[in-house]
Amino acid sequence: MLYRKIEKTIVEHLESKSNKVLLIDGARQVGKTYIVRYAGRKLFENFIEINMVEDSLGEKLFEQVKTIEDFYLSLSMIAGDKMQQKENTLIFIDEIQEYPHLLTLLKFLVQDDCFHYIASGSLLGVALLKTTSIPMGSIQKVRMFPLDFEEFLYANGVNEITISILSKKFKKLESLDESMHYKTMDYFRKFLLVGGMPDAVNSYLLEKNIVSVRGIQTETPTTEVVGFLTTK
Known part of the structure; x- marks a missing residue:
């Protein structure tokens, strides 16, 4: 696989005691999804990936999610067997900009402290502008670029x-x-x-x-x- 410097940032964050969600911003096709999968599957027994663009074009399970209970219910419909303990479960929310309301929900998911979370998206600046309550204290935003x-x-x-x-x-x-x-x-x-x-x-x-x-x-x-x- 291609060596990407951002892998070190991802691993350090997931191994830390940080109470923030790592939010990876970057243009499409720079490798965000691939590197998160690679690092996440190495570190966690249960790796759950949800692509919100695919969801918006398909079942729309997360379109009306407003509370953490709604989120867990929707998640359990596609990955219930993998929703175990926080220590061995990572939830990857890919293309989160498709549902800006989930950016606000991240704060409450972190506070609930049931699982580890990481998210990525494209044009996140635009999505954050559409978000009524930006949880800046609950996210650590990093930018990913093409290979240098x-x-x-x-x-x-x-x-x-x-x-x-x-x-x-x-x-x-x-x-x-x-x-x-x-x-x-x-x-x-x-x-x-x-x-x-x-x-x-x-x-x-x-x-x-x-x-x-x-x-x-x-x-x-x-x-x-x-x-x-x-x-x-």
Whole structure:
């Protein structure tokens, strides 16, 4: 799988005693759902995922949820056997912006203290503006972006020692030796062509075909500026 720096933030939050819900904001297709699944399933025996866009297009179980009792009842209809103790149960509310009233409900779910929660969404700024009561004291909001250049290097098999050296020299504005310079610039040119959307990177790694990558980029609804080389 692709190395994503935000995994460390997710794991640290889930392993902490924090009484806040981690709310991951980011454009569509940057990998929010995948990385939460990966981290959540490693840490919790019972991982429950609810996609609110899918719910809004289907059964609409959560459309009229107003209380924690309503939420538990709707949740039990799709994952009742996994609703066990807080210590081994994580509930992932994906695409929460589809139902802005659930953002308000997060505060009361946290206070009820029955399960661990994590949420993600796109255009959360817009959803928060539509929310009558924003539970800022109950959420920790973080932003997820496409892969930056450092993550792209990891994806291409560059080891941690090399990346650490590159990072230190970059920060100190020190030059690289000629062979390292040309190799790094080659990776950077590929990064500029491929970009940082996970599907595009995976396609490039598998096929080494820029035409296939372009097809994925054309289908991607949202693009964002991607960072160069950042620290962990």
